[in-house]
Amino acid sequence: MYDLTVIIPTFKEESNIGTIIESVDAVFSRNAINGEILVIDDNSPDRTIELVREFQKTKQHLSLVVRTEDPGLSQSVVEGFRKARSDIFLVIDADLSHPPALIPVMLEGIRAGNDIVIGSRYMEGGGIKKWPLKRRIISKGATFLGRLLFPEIHDPVSGFFAVKKSVVVRAPLRPRGYKILLEVLGKGTWLKANEIPFEFVDRATGSSKLGRRTIIEYAGQVIDNAQFSWNHHESAVWQEWVKLFRFGIVGLSGIIVNEGVLIYLKGYIQLSLPVASIIAIELSILSNFILNDTWTFGTGQQHAMPHWWQRLFSFQVVSIGGAAINFVILNALAVFAGVDYRVANILGILVAFAWNFLVNRRVTWKKSG
Ligand SMILES: Nc1nc2c(ncn2[C@@H]2O[C@H](COP(=O)(O)OP(=O)(O)OP(=O)(O)O)[C@@H](O)[C@H]2O)c(=O)[nH]1
Ligand SMILES: [Mg+2]
Structure with a gap:
């Protein structure tokens, strides 16, 4: 041998x-x-x-x-x-x-x-x-x-x-x-x-x-x-695509949380719009984090990961980055390139989604050890 x-x-x-x-x-x-x-x-x-x-x-x-x-x-x-x-x-x-x-x-x-x-x-x-x-x-x-x-x-x-x-x-x-x-x-x-x-x-x-x-x-x-x-389904390819799929589902659920909280805070509690929307955005980031942490990247984990508060911090920063990407693409395309703002927003969302997934996949829920 x-x-x-x-x-x-x-x-x-x-x-x-x-x-x-x-x-x-x-x-x-x-x-x-x-x-x-x-x-x-x-x-x-x-x-x-x-x-x-x-x-x-x-x-x-x-x-x-x-x-x-x-x-x-x-x-x-x-x-x-x-x-x-x-x-x-x-x-x-x-x-x-x-x-x-x-x-x-x-x-x-x-x-x-x-x-x-x-x-x-x-x-x-x-x-x-x-x-x-x-x-x-x-x-x-x-x-x-x-x-x-x-x-x-x-x-x-x-x-x-x-x-x-x-x-x-x-x-x-x-x-x-x-x-x-x-x-x-x-x-x-x-x-x-x-x-x-x-x-x-x-x-x-x-x-x-x-x-x-x-x-x-x-x-x-x-x-x-x-x-x-x-x-x-145990193959590496499947595992990877399941993560992407789940990440997408969680993203959609975040929209519901965001909208629901906004309606509640603005419509029922009558908070001002800027305050209500910041709380709604932040709560949707938090609920996305919990779902991704326990479901998207949580199951079947065989590797050590960053500590939970590091993951939360990282996810928060990446989410803000994603929002910024969405904002810049939407405005740049709509204002400077004359693209319909609804189409521009969808493009911005897609790029931000790819950014969020890839960076979180590699940094926030990085396998270590
Ligand atoms: N056994 C076997 N070896 C092969 C065959 N085709 C290529 N190789 C070997 O596989 C290795 C890579 O092949 P290369 O022809 O160098 O392929 P490449 O590096 O993509 O392209 P070039 O270097 O430009 O030729 C080399 O060691 C080749 O000798 C084959 O059909 N059978
Ligand atoms: Mg060669």
């Missing part, structure tokens, strides 16, 4: 395979990692296989699987999951686009309690070097689609990630196409994921297989994962 299995899918990587094996090996020695390297090759017609076999003569911990059926990157990675002889898997490209130096950091992340650690191109500190505009746009589009399923993950389609065996061992993965991480996130069993930024470096040598994947295939995969979550 090893501490870690580094899975390297390859197809025609004769110019890179030696360097990636040596680099991963150097990282193992430098960090005292008892690691295994597992190359999964789709029967490359070049010298990739021959070179790996050569390395195997001196490296006990290097294994090779040569696949002859159902070629594909995702299929190869899943085969790697099955053949790995450790409880932690890490997938890395052969073409040196992913820095092996991050392997120990990702391993540490798993040991610290994360189920998945993702090398992320799309968060602060990450990036992509030397990509033409077309590829950037396609990649951004794919990431956007993926984030519809996993709003909290910046790079759900990264090819560089570490995962516990327990996440994927019983997962009904349907590997196809290029985006295996999406499949793991959508169908795996996990609670905590973490992202580590890195700079993706375009391959310097060897051939690109971009043509072997299609956008349609990927869209199909996204739909498949959405469908899966519909039937598996």
